[in-house]
Amino acid sequence: IHLDPPRQSSDNQSIHAFVTWQNPLGYDDADIYGYEQPVAYPISCQTPEDRLTQPRVELIEGGARMHLNLPIGVLSEKCRIFIEVRMLPRCVRIDSFDIQASIEINCEQFPNLRYCQKEQTPQCVSLIDVWGKEGKAMVVWQKPETEPMYYVLKYGMGEQRGARPFIARKILQGEEIKIAGNQTHAELVARPGIEYGLQICGIYSQGRNKPPFEVAQVIPFICAECPSDGRLETIKQ
Numbered sequence: 001i002h003l004d005p006p007r008q009s010s011d012n013q014s015i016h017a018f019v020t021w022q023n024p025l026g027y028d029d030a031d032i033y034g035y036e037q038p039v040a041y042p043i044s045c046q047t048p049e050d051r052l053t054q055p056r057v058e059l060i061e062g063g064a065r066m067h068l069n070l071p072i073g074v075l076s077e078k079c080r081i082f083i084e085v086r087m088l089p090r091c092v093r094i095d096s097f098d099i100q101a102s103i104e105i106n107c108e109q110f111p112n113l114r115y116c117q118k119e120q121t122p123q124c125v126s127l128i129d130v131w132g133k134e135g136k137a138m139v140v141w142q143k144p145e146t147e148p149m150y151y152v153l154k155y156g157m158g159e160q161r162g163a164r165p166f167i168a169r170k171i172l173q174g175e176e177i178k179i180a181g182n183q184t185h186a187e188l189v190a191r192p193g194i195e196y197g198l199q200i201c202g203i204y205s206q207g208r209n210k211p212p213f214e215v216a217q218v219i220p221f222i223c224a225e226c227p228s229d230g231r232l233e234t235i236k237q
Contacts, residue, residue: 001101004065008072008113010136015070015113016211020081022063022144029062031094037084038043040068043102045079047071050134065092070105072115078106112146120204124216137190141200141228148202152211153186158220171197190223200228 006017023032035057042049043134053069066083074081085101128140139153156174160167174197179186181202190196197218201211 001099003103003105004103005069005237006110006113008115012040012072012115014072015105015115017068017070017103017105018065018180019068019101019103020060020063020065021101024097027094027097029059031089031091032059032064033088033090034059035064035085035099036088039065039083040066041082042074042159043080043082045074047074047079052081055083055085064099066099074105075107075110075113075115078104078108080099080104120146121208122198122203122211124212125151126217126219128219130198130219130221132190137188137196137221137223139186139188139198139200141184143184144181144202146204148181148204150181151183151200151202154199154211154213155179155188155196157220158195160195160220169197169220171199171213171219174199174213179226190221192223195220195222 001021004018004020006015008015010195037142038055038057039053040055042052051071055069056065056067057064066085068081068083080102081101081104082102084098086098087096089096101223105223110116116126125143125144127139131138131139135193154171154174154176156171159172161172177186178197188196188198197220199211199213199218201213201216203209203211
């Protein structure tokens with residue numbers, strides 16, 4: 001018996017969870033007529049039982065699964081759901097059996113659900129690659145484990161302060177660009193011979209949408225024009 005990854009509804013008010021099981025040893029699909037009396041009880045949580053809709057059971061190849069439609073708030077409550085259902089055999093000579101399980105659904109188990117990301121703080125990217133192409137700087141960064149709503153990229157002329165190993169970098173008069181969360185690249189205008197600074201932060205919620213550029217790492221780069229064909233060669237420092 002296992003819990004499949006739940007899906008959040010389009011109206012963000014509920015989640016659809018599926019508990020799947022295989023036929024017990026010695027049973028095959030031809031022995032099973034169906035299932036009766038599926039129930040789901042909340043355990044140790046604030047969600048009342050009457051808020052849980054009647055679960056549905058559907059037959060699949062080699063077993064069955066129960067569909068649960070749960071209120072979205074269970075993800076914050078860390079409650080457990082006890083499920084139970086009884087198999088109906090096709091023949092009276094075949095013994096019936098019960099399926100019982102206790103499942104837990106919360107944001108710790110499924111952090112990629114939109115509801116679980118609503119209060120996630122912005123995360124800045126440190127693995128960035130930069131190179132020149134057709135007079136522009138091409139920026140590529142590593143995709144994070146959790147896709148953000150969008151990125152905010154900040155770049156502009158850079159300033160270096162201090163001496164190694166205590167060098168601090170700052171972006172002067174930076175420009176901010178909003179980039180879709182499913183992209184991991186950007187194209188920037190960069191003049192040759194000028195040191196630039198670059199920062200990229202992913203935004204995961206509307207409530208916390210201010211990038212922490214004041215503490216995020218500044219990635220420096222400089223473009224040099226190739227004398228042979230006028231192309232830009234960009235060097236990440």
